Amino acid sequence: MMLTALGLMSGTSLDGVDVALIETDGRQVRAFGPSGYRPYSPAERNLLRQALSEAANLPQRDARPGILPQAERVVTRAHAEAVAAFVAQNRMRPEDIDIVGFHGQTVLHRPERRLTVQIGDAPALAKAIHIPVMHDFRAADVEAGGQGAPLVPVYHRALAQSLDREGPIVVVNIGGVSNITYIDGNDTLIACDTGPGNALLDDFMYRTMNQAFDAEGKFAALGTADEAWIARALELPFFASPPPKSLDRNDFAALKLGDVLPADGAATLTAFTAAAIARVISLLPRRPQSWIVCGGGARNLTMLRMLRERVGTATVEAAETLGWASDAIEAQAFGFLAARGLKGLPLSYPATTGVPMPMTGGVIARP
Ligand SMILES: Nc1ncnc2c1ncn2[C@@H]1O[C@H](COP(=O)(O)OP(=O)(O)OP(=O)(O)O)[C@@H](O)[C@H]1O
């Protein structure tokens, strides 16, 4: 049965809530609907940054000390507003949507402690928007000993079905953190987080230039990357360990650039993201021939160039050039995952998150 599913994603970049509608049976996508975006205000973003730092020592996933209850209310309200605006703009009624996939905001990800925490009150959201809401997508995977991330690979696979590209294909998502899905025509999907995405660069741009991000990568293009710094950073054990593996947004926050010119710092962090993505090549069964880049990082032309320089003769394309709605892919993915969860289909596999067996997930909250 086809479902109309609305996906909601608030990613590790803390930039806002992405909204996207798809029609799917959880295996294929029949149609892409419209998408939308509700940015966080600067005050909301600061609150979320503080929530992430206060969440660093959370003992369990339902603990909400300090500022977290306030942050959770803000996340829930922002999502309710995002859905209300989306429904109104597209002249829809709540009953036109079968299911909402609500990722929430990750504030802590520690799979080695069987802990991953996404804030956002799904029952309150369901009541506010009058649509059933599926949430807690990562919990069952982590409880079963998996990484709980990345979860978009099943969606990347569905998108790649219609592609005419020489394999193996890698779909790269460059959000706050970067992750890849490796598709080589066999049944086995391989996936992992690869390292930083935009988060280190965004934090650096904010600190040094008071800008939220490096638009189109123009600032990094003015600088020179410190290759020796990057080579040292890539010696961290994370980069050599094979997939599956995942990261917390702040896992690399302790890496310090030292005293550098801002443009050189931006160039170094941009090249670090590209080099960390390319580092995964030697951990994959075969060398990818085609790289498809999505997420906000696909708009960073310097990052794309630096990735191209590191993947040999393989092609590197922004997902947008294939007609994929790059910014909406993660939100679409959570609509797709909600449909899969409703049908009891797997969200993750041993080679995507390290779960012992294919695993479904998601918890439903009804209005
Ligand atoms: N025009 C642009 N030029 C350069 N970078 C951009 C541009 N637009 C967005 N970005 C980068 O993309 C980021 C947002 O990416 P995205 O929305 O994919 O992240 P996310 O979904 O929050 O993260 P994650 O995938 O880790 O959950 C911004 O913080 C910024 O760094």
Ligand SMILES: CC(=O)N[C@H]1[C@@H]2OC[C@@H](O2)[C@@H](O)[C@@H]1O[C@H](C)C(=O)O
């Ligand atoms: C714990 C968590 O929220 N992880 C995010 C984060 O952002 C990118 C990367 O790290 C990925 O593993 C994941 O998000 C995407 C949507 C995923 O699960 O596929």
